[in-house]
Every structure is written in structure tokens, then in C-alpha cells.
Amino acid sequence: MTTSTNILPPLPRNIRQVKQLQEASRRLIVVPRDPERGRYLVASARGSDRHYQVAVHRDGLSGHCTCPWAHYGGINCKHVLAALRAEYEPWGALSFWPTSDDARRQHRHVVRGERLYATVRPRQRRQRGQRA
Numbered sequence: 001m002t003t004s005t006n007i008l009p010p011l012p013r014n015i016r017q018v019k020q021l022q023e024a025s026r027r028l029i030v031v032p033r034d035p036e037r038g039r040y041l042v043a044s045a046r047g048s049d050r051h052y053q054v055a056v057h058r059d060g061l062s063g064h065c066t067c068p069w070a071h072y073g074g075i076n077c078k079h080v081l082a083a084l085r086a087e088y089e090p091w092g093a094l095s096f097w098p099t100s101d102d103a104r105r106q107h108r109h110v111v112r113g114e115r116l117y118a119t120v121r122p123r124q125r126r127q128r129g130q131r132a
């Protein structure tokens with residue numbers, strides 16, 4: 001008698017996993033498709049000829065992706081993280097954290113997501129004192 005076929009609750013991600021995903025997401029090319037509605041195309045890491053479709057929800061730091069990992073239940077894959085960073089581009093640079101404690105320690109604006117947190121670092125002006 002076993003209950004091993006039950007779906008286990010998802011393990012919280014650790015900081016290293018999140019950092020690795022974040023690093024991987026930085027190498028991806030994000031093409032806005034319908035950014036008003038959170039739609040992006042993200043190039044596969046293996047070859048830029050393959051693209052995955054990503055739909056992100058800005059408020060929830062979550063998204064849907066057509067990659068195999070997401071298909072099998074993975075959430076917030078590197079494609080979604082890449083699209084989220086594009087989504088937040090006007091506000092600043094996102095950094096991702098696995099827990100709210102990790103995020104709070106950054107003393108930045110915290111965005112709470114689905115098993116993921118992000119902090120927003122406002123973009124620095126290229127040149128200080130420059131006026132239009």
C-alpha cells in the first residue's frame with residue numbers, strides 16, 4: 001500500500017535554483033509580440049530559431065510558456081522570467097527571490113508572485129546631471 005503516486009506539494013525553490021534560472025534567462029532573446037497583453041516570444045537557449053510563446057501576468061509574477069518544462073507542470077521557467085524582465089523594463093531591473101524574506105532583505109520594492117518574489121531596482125540614469 002503506497003501513496004507515492006500522490007502529487008507531492010511543490011518544494012520551495014532555493015536561492016541557487018532561482019539564481020541559475022535568472023542567469024539562464026539573461027541569455028535569452030525576448031521579442032515583444034503583444035506587450036499590452038503580456039505576450040512575448042522568447043528564443044530557446046539552444047538555438048534562436050526556436051521560440052516559445054510566453055504570456056505573463058504582470059501583477060502575479062507568473063506566466064504561461066509553451067516550453068516542455070512548463071508543459072510538465074514547471075512554473076516560472078527561464079522564458080517566463082525573461083519575459084517578466086521585459087515586462088518590467090520601464091520600471092527597472094527585476095531580481096528574483098525564492099522567499100519573501102530574501103526579497104525583503106534587498107530593501108527594494110517587492111513584487112509578490114506565484115512561489116516567487118522579485119525586487120525592482122530602478123534604472124539608473126546613464127549620465128548624472130544630464131538634462132533634456
Ligand SMILES: [Zn+2]
Pocket residue numbers: 052065066067068069070077078079080
Ligand atoms: Zn518556458
